[in-house]
Amino acid sequence: MRRVSRGARALCLACGAALVAACGAGGPAPGQTVVVFKHGKLFGDPAPLRALLDEFERQHPGVVVRDETLPAGSDEQHQFYAINLQARSAAFDVLAVDVIWVAEFAHAGWLQELTRLLPPAERAAFFPGPIEAVTHQGRVYAVPWFVDAGLLYYRKDLLEKHAFPVPRTWEELVRTARAVMAREPRIAGFVWQGKQYEGLVCNALEYLWSNGGGVLSGGRIVLDTPRNRQALAFMSDLVHRFGVTPGSVTTATEEPSRHVFGQGRALFMRNWPYAWRLFQDPGSRVHGKVGVTTLPHFEGGIPAATLGGWQLAVNRHSRQAAAASELVRHLTSVQAQKRLALAYGFQPARTALYRDPELLAAQPLLQVLERVFATARPRPVTPYYVRVSQVLQSELSAIISGRKSPEAALAAAERKLRKILADEA
Amino acid sequence: MKLERELDRPLWYLLPGGLLLVVVTLFPLGHVLWLSLQRHSLLHGPPRFVGLDNYLRLAGDERFWNALANTAYFAAVSVALELALGLAIALMIARVRRGRRLLYGVILLPWAVPTAVSARMWEWMYDAEIGVLNYLAGTHVNWLGSPAWALNAAIAMDVWKSTPFVVLLLLAGLQGIPRDVYRAAAVDGASGWSVLVRITLPLLAPVMLVALVFRTIDAFRVFDAIYVLTGGGPADSTETLSIYAYKVLFQGLEFGYGSALAVSVFVCVGLAALFYARLMREALR
Numbered sequence: 271m272r273r274v275s276r277g278a279r280a281l282c283l284a285c286g287a288a289l290v291a292a293c294g295a296g297g298p299a300p301g302q303t304v305v306v307f308k309h310g311k312l313f314g315d316p317a318p319l320r321a322l323l324d325e326f327e328r329q330h331p332g333v334v335v336r337d338e339t340l341p342a343g344s345d346e347q348h349q350f351y352a353i354n355l356q357a358r359s360a361a362f363d364v365l366a367v368d369v370i371w372v373a374e375f376a377h378a379g380w381l382q383e384l385t386r387l388l389p390p391a392e393r394a395a396f397f398p399g400p401i402e403a404v405t406h407q408g409r410v411y412a413v414p415w416f417v418d419a420g421l422l423y424y425r426k427d428l429l430e431k432h433a434f435p436v437p438r439t440w441e442e443l444v445r446t447a448r449a450v451m452a453r454e455p456r457i458a459g460f461v462w463q464g465k466q467y468e469g470l471v472c473n474a475l476e477y478l479w480s481n482g483g484g485v486l487s488g489g490r491i492v493l494d495t496p497r498n499r500q501a502l503a504f505m506s507d508l509v510h511r512f513g514v515t516p517g518s519v520t521t522a523t524e525e526p527s528r529h530v531f532g533q534g535r536a537l538f539m540r541n542w543p544y545a546w547r548l549f550q551d552p553g554s555r556v557h558g559k560v561g562v563t564t565l566p567h568f569e570g571g572i573p574a575a576t577l578g579g580w581q582l583a584v585n586r587h588s589r590q591a592a593a594a595s596e597l598v599r600h601l602t603s604v605q606a607q608k609r610l611a612l613a614y615g616f617q618p619a620r621t622a623l624y625r626d627p628e629l630l631a632a633q634p635l636l637q638v639l640e641r642v643f644a645t646a647r648p649r650p651v652t653p654y655y656v657r658v659s660q661v662l663q664s665e666l667s668a669i670i671s672g673r674k675s676p677e678a679a680l681a682a683a684e685r686k687l688r689k690i691l692a693d694e695a
Numbered sequence: 696m697k698l699e700r701e702l703d704r705p706l707w708y709l710l711p712g713g714l715l716l717v718v719v720t721l722f723p724l725g726h727v728l729w730l731s732l733q734r735h736s737l738l739h740g741p742p743r744f745v746g747l748d749n750y751l752r753l754a755g756d757e758r759f760w761n762a763l764a765n766t767a768y769f770a771a772v773s774v775a776l777e778l779a780l781g782l783a784i785a786l787m788i789a790r791v792r793r794g795r796r797l798l799y800g801v802i803l804l805p806w807a808v809p810t811a812v813s814a815r816m817w818e819w820m821y822d823a824e825i826g827v828l829n830y831l832a833g834t835h836v837n838w839l840g841s842p843a844w845a846l847n848a849a850i851a852m853d854v855w856k857s858t859p860f861v862v863l864l865l866l867a868g869l870q871g872i873p874r875d876v877y878r879a880a881a882v883d884g885a886s887g888w889s890v891l892v893r894i895t896l897p898l899l900a901p902v903m904l905v906a907l908v909f910r911t912i913d914a915f916r917v918f919d920a921i922y923v924l925t926g927g928g929p930a931d932s933t934e935t936l937s938i939y940a941y942k943v944l945f946q947g948l949e950f951g952y953g954s955a956l957a958v959s960v961f962v963c964v965g966l967a968a969l970f971y972a973r974l975m976r977e978a979l980r
Contacts, residue, residue: 345945345946348946349945349948352737352738352948353737356737374738377738378737378738378739465840465925465926465928465929466925466926466927466928466929466930466931467926467928516823516824517823517837517840517841518822518823518824518837518840519840520837520839520840520841520928520929521822521823521837521839521840521925521929526822530824535824653738654738656946656947656948657947657949660942660946660947663928664758664928664930664931664934667928667929667930667931668929668930668931670929671840671841671842671928671929671930671932672842673842673929673930673932674930
């Protein structure tokens, strides 16, 4: 990639010069500082975000903030950032990063350290999961912006009709689902995401963690353990032994499972918070019949949801580092997170907002979500997460599609992960 | 002296075309080959020359062998079916006298739909819960979700999509067979079967080979159709070489190893092309 011929370089320069000349007319006035904020496409009116950026410009005379959106696809964003940051591009200053990228980008030396913005005292204002995700070797490289985590959706009406409480443990969930399925012939017990993709890893981690297991511990691989085997055997049993999850789970991503549940064809569902808003639509078939709670856990374990969400970071090669980190501070402030939460329905990363009367009135679900986010955990925080996830996706899919036993799959996954870490060390 | 200059000239005429070929084909190819000899991951700073390390890793990578087997199976089965079906349909259409244009249009339709769109369409049809396929057949097969079915389901979609291309090529070939040969056969009282086996098929062979070359190369590189349909799952059962290369290159950002994977696709396709080229030479002889 680096060895570009001189001719090609000259061509690029010429094109670049032409572009600069073309854009020159709309460029910044002399003495102005331009901060470019790169983020994924927002679903909704861009005005509320722009208003926040305008406010920042008013507070910082001479600074102009340009926001530029990337495609909504996570892979595309990851690629864009990696290629540009690797090439030391200074074309953007502040970037929105997925929770699984921070360690990777920080390790590669692409992000500025932001420990200054988040001294230990300030960290307590955020949920612990996102703080863990933005910390790499004791230093902070991004500030949590919005959080997301797995939830258990249930049919209030059906549980009431058959006099069952909301399940607290996985075992209870299976018993309840089987009992209700016996009396409601057209209802699936429990739907979740089992296609071979990132979402499968998110789902599976929740079983591992809620049984006291996991993937990494202090940088060591702890995958092939009795607790993990037990947890994944349970996940597979949901389909193959208990029959509470339909076999089609091996093709299910978020939306198909949301459709099944939304059409009233499932008792329980694991999904992210976004589905809640869609069920509140009066036209929804399950309107008023849905409840939400923390995911169940195994006997003796604690509930643990997989964390998702977005953080703001500063490009290491930014020429406006000071203004950029000020912008991060501004956008992750209590006020900004509140306004964006009201405008876009995102869940703020700051715990204080979950007791804000105005926000709670607009989004009563936040009361439940606070409990979920408090124990939500980031996926293995490692610079090699993408490769780790690719191995897990393939082995986990082999378990639920019945190709491998949990024992065989975990042993294979452990062997492959060891190889990756040894290879990278 | 004069003769030599005359011979020199065509080279100059070839230069612009040759240069274009070098820039758009040979340079990228050489670059990928060069990358495949390096340890070059975006996460690792400067790339490092490692010789054949990536290829050694390839040899020991079960996921690569699995992808190669999937790709070979997909290519062999889908191309065989497309050729057989394409031939049957082309022979039938060749006999139709009226409404041929309409038939062309209808048959070409699947070929004209963008792959990603038709893959989405098939994803819905294959859906185990609400798919029209299970509804019509009265079955409960998890087409895309069981390792035994998924790759075959992808093959069915590819056959639906690509058979029209084969039909079109073979129809053109059929029209190129001189009528006189058939008339002579009729005079000699040849049966329909011997006309097909002794006249039509041998004279159609070169065109069939062209169709084979195109379809095999396409099938070996298959990416979008399967990626949209299954993403390579379940349990890697539909992961082809191109899908694996995409995951390594564009998700894992391992340019060195990903390039080695890409080179392996190139080598497979190249071998298939050489094999066909040889067949073609013999057929033309």
